[in-house]
Amino acid sequence: MTSTLQKSAAKAPRQARKATSPTSDTTPGTAPVITLKEHIVEIISDSGEGAQKCGQSLGSIAAQMGNGIWTTEIIPAEIRPPARSVAGASGNRIRIGAGQVTNGGDETDMVVAFNEQVLLGRVRDKALKPGCTIMLESMWRFHKDDKIVASYLETYQRLVDAGYKVYEIPMEEECRKLVADARRGKNMFALGMLCHIYSLDLNLGVAQIAKTFGKKDQSVIDSNVMLLEAGHKWAAANLDFKYCIPGVRSTVPQIVVDGNTAIALGVLASGMEICAMYPITPATSVSHYLSDAFEKVGGIVHQAEDEIAACAFAIGASYAGKCSVTVTSGPGYSLKQEGIGLAVMGEIPLVVVNVQRGGPSTGQPTKVEQGDLMTAIFGSHGDAPKVVMAPSTIEDCFYSIITARKIAETFNMVVVVLSDAGLATSQNPFPRPVFKESWLAPPIDQSPIPEGGKPYDWDPTTGLARRFIPGQPGGMHTLTGLTHDRDSHVAYDAEINEQTLHSRSLKLAALQKTLKAPPVFGDAEGDLLIIGWGSTKGAIEESVEALRAEGKKVSSMHLRFLNPMPPGIKEVMQRFKKVMTIEGNWSDRPDDSIIDESNRRYSALAMLLRSRYLVDVDCWSEVKGQEIKPGTMRRVIDEKLKQLKH
Amino acid sequence: MNMMSATDCLLQMCDEQFDLEDYQSGVPRWCTGCGDNAILTAVQRLCRDEGLRPEKTVFVSGIGCSSRFPHYMKTYGFHGIHGRALPVAEGVKMSRPDLNVFVNTGDGDCCSIGAAHWIHALRYNMNITVFLHDNQIYGLTKKQASPTSPIGTKSNTTPRGSYLEALNPLTVTLGVQNVSFVAQVVDWVPEVLFDVVKAAFHHRGLSFVRIVQRCPEWLPKSLDPWLHDPQRLLFLNHEKGLQASEGLSRLYKNQIIHDPSDLSRARDIASSIDPIPVGILYRNPEVPCYEDLRNSGMLRTTAMAKSGLNAEFDKFTVWPEAEQAQAA
Numbered sequence: 001m002t003s004t005l006q007k008s009a010a011k012a013p014r015q016a017r018k019a020t021s022p023t024s025d026t027t028p029g030t031a032p033v034i035t036l037k038e039h040i041v042e043i044i045s046d047s048g049e050g051a052q053k054c055g056q057s058l059g060s061i062a063a064q065m066g067n068g069i070w071t072t073e074i075i076p077a078e079i080r081p082p083a084r085s086v087a088g089a090s091g092n093r094i095r096i097g098a099g100q101v102t103n104g105g106d107e108t109d110m111v112v113a114f115n116e117q118v119l120l121g122r123v124r125d126k127a128l129k130p131g132c133t134i135m136l137e138s139m140w141r142f143h144k145d146d147k148i149v150a151s152y153l154e155t156y157q158r159l160v161d162a163g164y165k166v167y168e169i170p171m172e173e174e175c176r177k178l179v180a181d182a183r184r185g186k187n188m189f190a191l192g193m194l195c196h197i198y199s200l201d202l203n204l205g206v207a208q209i210a211k212t213f214g215k216k217d218q219s220v221i222d223s224n225v226m227l228l229e230a231g232h233k234w235a236a237a238n239l240d241f242k243y244c245i246p247g248v249r250s251t252v253p254q255i256v257v258d259g260n261t262a263i264a265l266g267v268l269a270s271g272m273e274i275c276a277m278y279p280i281t282p283a284t285s286v287s288h289y290l291s292d293a294f295e296k297v298g299g300i301v302h303q304a305e306d307e308i309a310a311c312a313f314a315i316g317a318s319y320a321g322k323c324s325v326t327v328t329s330g331p332g333y334s335l336k337q338e339g340i341g342l343a344v345m346g347e348i349p350l351v352v353v354n355v356q357r358g359g360p361s362t363g364q365p366t367k368v369e370q371g372d373l374m375t376a377i378f379g380s381h382g383d384a385p386k387v388v389m390a391p392s393t394i395e396d397c398f399y400s401i402i403t404a405r406k407i408a409e410t411f412n413m414v415v416v417v418l419s420d421a422g423l424a425t426s427q428n429p430f431p432r433p434v435f436k437e438s439w440l441a442p443p444i445d446q447s448p449i450p451e452g453g454k455p456y457d458w459d460p461t462t463g464l465a466r467r468f469i470p471g472q473p474g475g476m477h478t479l480t481g482l483t484h485d486r487d488s489h490v491a492y493d494a495e496i497n498e499q500t501l502h503s504r505s506l507k508l509a510a511l512q513k514t515l516k517a518p519p520v521f522g523d524a525e526g527d528l529l530i531i532g533w534g535s536t537k538g539a540i541e542e543s544v545e546a547l548r549a550e551g552k553k554v555s556s557m558h559l560r561f562l563n564p565m566p567p568g569i570k571e572v573m574q575r576f577k578k579v580m581t582i583e584g585n586w587s588d589r590p591d592d593s594i595i596d597e598s599n600r601r602y603s604a605l606a607m608l609l610r611s612r613y614l615v616d617v618d619c620w621s622e623v624k625g626q627e628i629k630p631g632t633m634r635r636v637i638d639e640k641l642k643q644l645k646h
Numbered sequence: 647m648n649m650m651s652a653t654d655c656l657l658q659m660c661d662e663q664f665d666l667e668d669y670q671s672g673v674p675r676w677c678t679g680c681g682d683n684a685i686l687t688a689v690q691r692l693c694r695d696e697g698l699r700p701e702k703t704v705f706v707s708g709i710g711c712s713s714r715f716p717h718y719m720k721t722y723g724f725h726g727i728h729g730r731a732l733p734v735a736e737g738v739k740m741s742r743p744d745l746n747v748f749v750n751t752g753d754g755d756c757c758s759i760g761a762a763h764w765i766h767a768l769r770y771n772m773n774i775t776v777f778l779h780d781n782q783i784y785g786l787t788k789k790q791a792s793p794t795s796p797i798g799t800k801s802n803t804t805p806r807g808s809y810l811e812a813l814n815p816l817t818v819t820l821g822v823q824n825v826s827f828v829a830q831v832v833d834w835v836p837e838v839l840f841d842v843v844k845a846a847f848h849h850r851g852l853s854f855v856r857i858v859q860r861c862p863e864w865l866p867k868s869l870d871p872w873l874h875d876p877q878r879l880l881f882l883n884h885e886k887g888l889q890a891s892e893g894l895s896r897l898y899k900n901q902i903i904h905d906p907s908d909l910s911r912a913r914d915i916a917s918s919i920d921p922i923p924v925g926i927l928y929r930n931p932e933v934p935c936y937e938d939l940r941n942s943g944m945l946r947t948t949a950m951a952k953s954g955l956n957a958e959f960d961k962f963t964v965w966p967e968a969e970q971a972q973a974a
Contacts, residue, residue, distance in 0.1 A: 060964055063964045064964045253963050254963065255959055255963050256962055256964050257962045268951070268954065268955055268958065269951075269955055273741075273946060274740060274741055276737065293954070296957070297946065297950060297955070297958075298942060298944040298945075298946035299946070300740065300941075302736075302740065302940075304766075305733075305762055305763060305765075305766035306762055308730060308733070309730070309732075309733035309762070309763055310733075312726070312727075312734045312737065312763075313733045313734070313737035313740070314737060315726075316724070316733065316734035316735060316736060316737025316738040316739075316741070317737035317738065317740055318737070318741075319724060319734070319737070319738060320704070320738040320741045320742040320745065321741060321742060324741070338730075339727065339730065341727075342726055342727050346724075429964060432959050432963055433959065435951075435955055435956060437948055437952075440948060440951055470701065470702070470722040470738070470742065470745055471742065471744070471745065472701060473699075473701045474701070475701065475722075476700050476701055476720055476721055477722070478671075478705075478716040478719075478722070478723030478725050479722075479723065479724050479725065479726075480717070480723075480725040481709075481725065481726055481727055482725065489672075
């Protein structure tokens with residue numbers, strides 16, 4: 001195709017056009033079906049054009065077909081960024097696999113873009129694979145504004161020159177044949193196309209629409225179904241390619257939710273009835289979901305006047321007998337520090353969820369980072385031991401909250417759950433949990449306290465003490481954030497001060513004794529052990545598995561408990577020649593000219609492992625605001641393995 | 647079923663009569679002449695007269711001299727962190743509406759570091775009784791000007807006198823939407839102090855009582871003009887509010903009739919700094935309580951949790967269809 005042709009096309013009168021195909025070897029409609037192991041597809045638009053809905057639906061349909069999926073939201077920082085802007089891309093990215101999919105994967109194979117500007121943003125982010133297929137809305141070619149036409153043509157040419165396979169799709173035009181306002185509904189046309197392209201059952205798409213618009217007028221459902229079918233038909237008639245990613249339907253029921261919804265479901269399942277919060281990205285959607293669900297199950301989301309009040313409210317509710325949760329992100333987590341210290345000192349159970357984002361300060365509210373591990377463990381002044389755990393999958397987001405509530409109430413401790421922006425907005429199917437009564441909190445203890453009972457009767461071995469809850473006769477005492485003795489009386493005595501620090505610290509050790517050594521992924525010994533925590537698990541294991549398939553002696557281990565760390569870690573590390581963490585937080589680059597062993601700042605987990613186990617743990621980290629890609633990890637690990645050979 | 651004999655009944659009732667000692671814990675470490683002592687006495691009397699079960703009563707405080715209050719009550723207490731007594735108390739009340747919840751807070755705790763919570767606590771209007779121990783100075787940190795210190799107050803941070811006009815807690819509270827009970831009293835008229843404390847306790851909603859109190863250590867003379875001149879207290883009388891007793895009326899002759907349901911007049915009276923208005927400025931029992939609005943009244947059972955959770959899982963089950971999943 002030459003630029004002359006395009007220009008003539010631009011001047012051509014408006015008419016239904018066939019997809020302008022970069023390759024015309026096959027006749028549209030009779031394209032052979034190519035079987036793929038996996039594909040990454042994204043749908044992007046200006047915000048408000050429904051690309052996210054289209055992407056979520058595609059993911060859901062593929063999951064029902066038995067494919068492994070991982071969907072990632074593409075979110076602009078602003079609510080209504082200017083239309084057709086490079087930074088305004090809004091949409092969804094779906095990795096569809098024949099087998100299980102545990103992370104978002106590498107670069108994108110196929111993009112449906114509603115305009116060329118949002119696409120440019122993705123090109124700049126290096127999100128697209130070289131030669132990636134682009135399905136581009138062609139309406140801009142005929143726009144009345146010459147500037148838009150010029151921009152479209154220029155971008156189009158750049159993309160073609162860069163080697164992308166660009167198909168121009170008259171989505172707007174086709175939709176207009178069926179509905180008056182094509183802006184709403186174009187996403188379903190795109191969904192129909194994608195159903196054809198990936199050989200997905202169109203009936204599942206129809207069912208998906210009925211589910212999505214179930215509460216609305218039947219006419220809304222009908223018009224969306226019409227557009228879906230139109231897109232499907234159009235693709236069948238006009239596209240010269242078709243794929244199939246064979247799926248295997250799971251034999252056990254699966255649910256598809258994002259990490260924040262999984263956390264909210266975990267709150268419901270844990271028996272916690274009070275969630276106090278203040279709006280903050282990317283944590284807020286936990287409370288959106290809970291606000292609605294609590295109406296049916298019983299419980300409240302309290303939107304407090306600020307982060308500090310949210311923490312204090314949860315502490316008050318927990319103190320009075322109902323273990324509560326406060327959900328936040330970085331800046332809010334910083335504000336809660338004094339409250340967290342109070343809960344540590346008063347030994348009040350409390351669950352704090354920190355959905356990490358880029359930091360410090362306001363940082364990158366919608367971006368992925370694992371920067372809060374140190375502040376989670378060491379935050380709040382003085383020695384304030386608390387439990388820190390990090391879910392590594394969407395499923396784990398659900399179960400971690402149940403575990404967190406239990407630990408909080410068993411040990412009368414603060415349990416911090418570190419999720420992140422990646423898990424928060426990604427979706428991945430997991431087996432539908434089967435309700436267990438033991439998940440729920442026991443009823444509030446209101447039994448009388450035996451004569452002589454003390455509110456802080458610390459066990460000398462474990463540091464544990466029975467908690468007295470208001471309403472228990474004979475248990476009256478004043479809880480205080482001041483150093484206090486076993487009677488909860490303010491203590492000015494040096495001995496007592498040390499005793500209280502001792503007891504609170506012992507509780508962490510007591511918990512540690514109950515933890516199991518984390519399993520090793522791969523052989524139990526070898527050249528290199530990769531250690532990770534939190535949301536990187538899927539990508540780490542995928543890259544390790546790929547390298548192991550090439551015969552490389554690399555294994556990995558993933559930590560769910562960061563404080564206390566489970567037993568057995570050192571023993572595992574010692575069976576490898578080298579240990580390295582992969583993390584989504586800052587570490588100094590050893591090749592910087594002024595960085596050397598005496599000043600290098602290691603990644604958080606590496607620093608913790610080095611100090612605790614006296615093992616020379618190296619680290620590699622990336623802080624680009626997105627999940628670290630398995631392909632990147634694979635290169636990094638391979639490079640490290642090569643260094644070990646020298 | 648076990649029936650209780652009449653004697654047992656009587657004995658149990660007798661057992662449930664509480665004495666002042668049942669609410670007293672330790673010897674207060676406040677300075678001699680500190681207004682906090684008067685407040686403690688009035689509150690302990692209230693507890694006894696109302697027969698509040700010590701285990702069902704919680705005093706929540708922040709940080710400062712006043713916030714030591716819970717330590718001197720033989721009830722449950724929560725001596726938390728600076729400025730955050732109100733949100734802690736709100737959490738307590740939300741999870742346990744069966745508890746009697748009181749808050750003791752000082753002028754620094756409430757009107758400075760905790761000012762945001764103060765405004766919102768008024769708006770939530772939870773059924774909590776709040777005592778603002780206002781001595782117009784930071785005591786525990788040794789004499790720094792507080793937001794309620796009169797302009798010109800010499801302190802360690804304002805050696806030549808404080809620069810700003812004092813914040814008036816009454817006008818602030820009466821300006822907040824949903825305010826439902828505001829009263830003011832001085833620590834040196836124990837009879838009225840008790841009456842106000844009692845009226846505050848009986849109000850359903852957030853009762854805010856500002857107690858103008860002396861600080862013998864740091865501002866020993868600042869309230870003397872009011873202490874020595876009974877005319878400089880303005881008693882607010884009303885059949886729907888408080889009525890000064892005959893005995894009091896002989897000394898405190900400066901009295902007016904004020905209907906506590908009249909918000910705009912309450913605001914006028916509130917802005918008077920001299921004389922100090924004493925009594926109930928505003929009361930509106932109709933303002934809904936946040937805990938009532940938020941508590942569905944549903945008692946959450948295991949069966950409910952299970953069915954509710956399964957209903958939520960149904961929404962997200964992609965395969966097999968929800969009905970099949972339930973059967974599985």
